[in-house]
Amino acid sequence: MQWETVIGLEVHVQLATRSKIFSGASTAFGAEPNTQACAVDLGLPGVLPVLNEAAVAMAVQFGLAIHAEIPEVSVFDRKNYFYPDLPKGYQTSQMYHPIVGPGVVEISLDDGSTKRIGVHHAHLEEDAGKSLHEDFHGMTGVDLNRAGTPLLEIVSDPDLRSAKEAAAYLKAIHSIVTYLGISDGNMAEGSMRCDVNVSVRPKGQEAFGTRAEIKNVNSFRFVERAIEFEVERQIELLEDGGEVVQETRLFDPERGETRSMRTKEQANDYRYFPCPDLLPVVLDQAYVDHLRGNLPELPAEKRERFQSELGLSAYDASVLSATREMADYFEAVKDVCGDAKQAANWVQGELSGALNREGLAINDSPVSARQLGELVARVMDDTINGKAAKQVFQALWHGEGESADAVIEAKGLKQVTDTAAIEAMIDQVIADSPAQVAQYRDAPVEKRGKMIGYFVGQVMKASRGTANPQQVNALLKEKLDALC
Amino acid sequence: MHDKTLRELADALGAGEFSSRELTQYLLGRIDRLDGDLNSFITVTFEQALAAADAADAARARGEAGPLTGLPLALKDIFCTQGVKTSAGSRMLDNFVSPYDATVVEKLAAAGTVSLGKTNMDEFAMGSSNENSHYGPVNNPWDLAAVPGGSSGGSAAAVAAGLVPAAMGTDTGGSIRQPAAFCGITGLKPTYGRVSRYGIIAYASSLDQAGPMARTAEDCALLLNAIAGHDLRDSTSVARGVPDYTAELDAPLSGLKIGLPKEYFGEGLDPAVADTVREAVRVYESLGASVHEVSLPHTHYAIPAYYVIAPAEASSNLSRYDGVRFGHRCDAPADLIDLYKRSRAEGFGEEVKRRILIGTHTLSEGFFDAYYKKAQQVRRLIRQDFLDAFEEVDVLMGPASPTPAFDLGAKKDPVSMYLQDIYTIAINLAGIPGISVPAGFVGGRPVGLQVLGTHFAEERLLNVAHRFQQATDWHLRRPAFAEENA
Amino acid sequence: MALEHADVQRAAHLARLGLDDNEAARYVDDLGRILEMVDQLQRVDTDGVAPLAHPLDATQRLRADEVTESDERERFQRCAPLVEKGLYLVPRVVE
Structure with missing residues (x-):
């Protein structure tokens, strides 16, 4: 039988606010335990939440970036459950009236084609703290520094059909939030986390199969591997005449497999109801328009412009627009040398190769965009030939000279055309x-x-x-x- | 000194008749002597009180005295007070020394008042008799066999007994007005949002509101001046200017339209209480007011709606008491679930558990629409009843409670206790202000007249109550308990 | 709506309230009568009536994104039952 995979993603993005969503405590990463948990974050008796304007603005910016409907009114609800890293015994979230309505994210696939993935909605909520399981005389330690950090939970429609599409979607979300500057997108520090809903169904069947939810998958690669494993597991199970159980599973990156979370708990009943300590959030049109007017150019728009205006191939345009840093670097090189194709070749060739070898991010490149742009210009005006250009690049990379011209001069690399x-x-x-x-x-x-x-x-x-x-x-x- | 009003004490302090320290010492002495019979205080803050009195005297000497400088009062033990135990009447918080001050506490301190301590209350403000306190019941100074009302029973009893001239209470379904009525004092529940809730241990967030309890409407106005106003830390507090609530106290009442809701004079009302209230209304007629019958057709559904909404909010608000960051923690928990279940079972009293269970049940899957959503719809109808009535009349009047104070231990059944709040609960659902004013006695126990106004009509209510107190002397009566022990 | 023993046990578990069988039985009785009183709500015609969550028709005010709080761990943990190295301790959580 031919099987079709159906995937939906819930992506939690930590918003890059200075203070927490409902308190004035810092959101900085890496502080000593509980030194950034204020009275409100700890849920001390009598404390009350007040909503952070920046969190609202960032959520709306995301909504505008995915062409979503921004409802005039959104409402915070309480999701009630007990857990040591949840200080108040409820998480303040948005169940019924989220701040961002339905929207669309465009993903690009390896063959250069694109696909539109529906976003069901995105809502604001507060993050929980962290439980540390290393040994405290057999006890668990609770650090509430992260409690109250603003999260935007982005819930996709079940439009994804493969592990690769899921990874591409996650990359697209990553790219949008980093372009907007509303998150640092740092998956290693947990700034972006992902829950994956996976099911399979016989090809051609309309009804969805029973899904499993894989919790907290925290890298692009793990998302792909977790889904691949889970799809195989479900297909095997079904082909052997078994049934998929609706459950929560964990991905074990070391074994490359998902496993059921051992929960004896009866089904959760979160008893959502509107948070009486917060009032409805009403966004007037002028505010939304102001945010819309200040949106930066987004990855999809940039990709499109790189193709149509700069004449880059679909592949080059997609690679060079993948992150805002990459795109900014590329455009700076292009502006200095005046040729988009040459700039694209150098950024993707010599520069990316060197960065990859040394494991550096583009922002940490020892060769600045201006230096590279000038170097490319010297190739184009025949001051140096291609071979010499590589020498100049290496010299700049190792800090042997301030500019391409200085290196050319010092090393006598000027092309002989006499x-x-x-x-x-x-x-x-x-x-x-x-x-x-x-x-x-x-x-x-x-x-x-x-x-x-x-x-x-x-x-x-x-x-x-x-x-x-x-x-x-x-x-x-x-x-x-x-x-x- | 113990039977003077805040205004009289302020005048005496200003005239140098005595110092704030002398006044404070005198009242602390009374508390020490008399409170054994009342149990109105959970914590008496002797040292802090004397230090605050000294600071007030020094401020006065520098010529920096305001209208409340050096005046003693007490705080219901629901206001977080830095460095002082703040128990909310619960074993759960018996060990909780608050690390911060409620906004109301900050404001009162900034106004120069001297807090003598924290008063007894029904646990987490859940009760109408003060019998639900972990620290034991409070006795009514008018009759030690009677309850003082609740949940701000300690505050009401302390004022009535002349232990303090005024106290702060909170009111979620009548918890200021009903004990004020039972103890023969004046108690104001302001409009929801008028006074910051920051630092007040939450019972039901969309209903809770703090307010003053004192001997006179004038004193309530003085205190409301100090505590009202917008607070950036409370999203539900209202950004609206604070008038001088004493400015209109003496305004004449000629032309005032009084509405008497017919539902407030029906079945269940003690006929003697009804007569007392009607007598008070006749005083108003003599002051130039006109009386009109009005209807609040959804009155009957206020208690059912309240007992969905308040417990639902409470069940969630009280989830933070889990034995992890503060409050009671059971001994040697076997595992996490045992830590939660035992800490909470041991820390909470019976009524609190009852309301947590109701709230949890009515919010749970399959019941939400039938209970919570329905109750919120009814809540809108109840508010509309009031808004409609205030199109016709300026204020509404009726009894604060269907009976005078009942005996300790008289009401064992929770539902019959809940029904006590029939005349006060709808006011919290609608968010409007209400004041209870001493209006007479039945069987030697005080009766309160309740006056209601539309949202932010506190000035009018205080004016209406003040004029009544200029024309009557019910508010000047003192229980024998207070005088015998002068 | 009638209330069963299992409803009370379920609510008690969700609310993390330890109840023994005697207490549970008493609450079945109490809660049953309270819900019977509450059920009067069903007699009200609420067709087309919007739920009212707050008594005033106010909207949420937004706070500027500023860090206003500093480290007060020591003060906040003075009222904590069990802490070590700045962490709140609870019985081992099994994941």
Whole structure:
């Protein structure tokens, strides 16, 4: 039987506010335990929440970025359950009237095509604290620094059909929130976390299969692997005549498998009801319009512009718009050198290669966009040839010079285009290579093309790589043929 | 000194008749001597009180005295008070020394008042008799066999007994007005949102409101001046200017339209209480007011709606008491669930558990629409009843309670206890202000006249109550208990 | 709506309230009568009436995104039953 996979993602994005969603405590990462948990975060008797404007603005910006409906009124509800990292015994969230309504995220697939994935809604809520399970005399320690950090939970429609699509969707969300600057998107620090709903159904069947929810999958790669494992597990189960149980599962990255969470708990009943300590949030049109007017260019728009205005291929446009940092770097290189295709080649070629080798992010590149742009410009105006350009790049990478021009000057890499100087070098090489000249002369005409390579190499060597290769080629051919 | 009003004490302090320290020492002495028979205080803050009195005297000496500087009062033990035990009448918080001050506490301190301590109350403000306190019941100074009302029973009894001239209470379904009525004092529940709830231990967030309890409407106005206003820490507090609530106290009542809701004079009302209230209304007629019968057709559904909404909010508000960050924690929990279940079973009293269970049940899956949503719909109809009535009349009047104070232990059945609040509960659902004013006695126990106004009509209510107190002397009567022990 | 023993046990579990069988039986009785009183609500025609969550028709005010709180762990943990190295301790949570 042919199976179809159906996937929906719930992505929790920590918003990059300075203070918490309902209190004035700092959201900075990595502080000593409980030093950033204020009276409100601890849920001390009598404390009350007040909503952070920046969290609202960031949620709305996300909504606008995915062309979502922004309802005029949204309401906070309480989700009631007991857990040590949940200080008040309820999480303040938005169950019935979320701040962001239905929208669309466009994902790009490996074959260069795109697909539109529906976002069901996105809502604001507060994060919980952390339970530390290392040994405190057999007890668990609770750190509430994270409690009250604003989260935007983005709930997709069940539109994803493969692990690859799910990963692409997650990357698209990552790219949107980092473009907007509403999250640092740091998955290692938990700024972006993901719950995955997976089910399978026979191809052609309309009804969804029973789904499993895989909790807290925290990297693009794990999302793919968790889904691949889960899909295989469910198909095997069904083909063996079994049934998928609706349950919550955990992904174990070490074993690369999902496993059922051992819960003896009876089904949860969260008893949602409107939080009486908070009033309805009403967004007037002027406020939303103001945020809309200040939206930066978003990844999909950038990708489109890179293709239509700059003439890049779909692949290049997609790679170069994947993160705001990458796109900003690329555009800066392009502005300095004046040629988008050359800029794209250098950023994706020499630069990305070097960054990958050293495991650096583009923001940490030792070669600045200005330096690279000037280097590309020098190739384009024939000041240096391609070979010398690589040398200049390496020099800049290792900090041996302030600019491409300085390196070219210091190393004497300026391309030699003076015909007389090149002819002199050619004459010397011909004079020094009687045997090779004889071979050339004796060879049939159609083989001479290949044999010229030796002479080119010698001339380039003599020029320490600075001779213009096209000129060398042409002049050599002329002179050798004259000898025949 | 013990039977003077805040205004009289302020005048005496201003005239140098005695110092705030002398006044404070005198009242602390009374508390020490008399409160054994009343149990109106949970904590008496002797040292802090004397330090605050000294600071007030020093401020006065510098010429920096305000209208409340140096005046003693007491706080219901539901207001978080930094460095002082704040128990909410519960074993759960018996060990809780608050690390911060409620906004009301800050404001009263900034006004120069001197808190003598924290008063007894029904646990987490759930009760109408003060019999639900972990610290034991409070006796009514008018008759030690009677309850003082609840949940602000300690505050009411302390004022009535002359232990303090005024006290702060909170009112979720009548918890200021009913004990004020039972103890023969004046108690104001302001409009929801008029006074900050920050630092007041929550019972039912959409209904809770703090207010003053004192001997006169004038004193209530003085205190409301100090505590009212917008608070950036309370999203539900209202950004609206605070008038001088004493400015209109003497305004004449000629032309005042009084509405008598017919539902407030029906079945269940003690006929002697009804007569007392009607007598009070006749005083108003003599002051130039006109009387009109009005109807609040959904009155009957206020108690049912309240007993869905308040317990639902409470069940959630009280989830934070889990034995982890503060409050009672059971000994040697076997596991997490045992920690929760035992800490909460041991920390909460019976009525609190009852309301948590009702609230949890009515919010749970399959019941939400039939209970919670329905109750909120009815709540809108109840509010509309009042708004409609205030199109016709300026204020509404009726009894604060269907009977005078009942005997300790008389009401064992929870539902019959709940029905006590028939005339006060709808006011919290609608969010409007209400004041209870001493209006006479039945069987030697005080009766309160309740006056209601539309949202933010506190000035009018205080004016209406004050004029009544200029024309009558019910508010000047003192229980023998207070005088015998002067 | 009649209230069963199981309803009370379920609510008690959700609310993390330990109840023994005697207490549970008493609450079945109490809660049953309270809910009977509450059931009078069903007699009110509420068709088309919007639920009222707050008595005033106010809207949420927003706070500027500023850090106003500083580290007060020591003071806040003075009222905590069990802490170590700045952490609140609870019986081992099994995941």
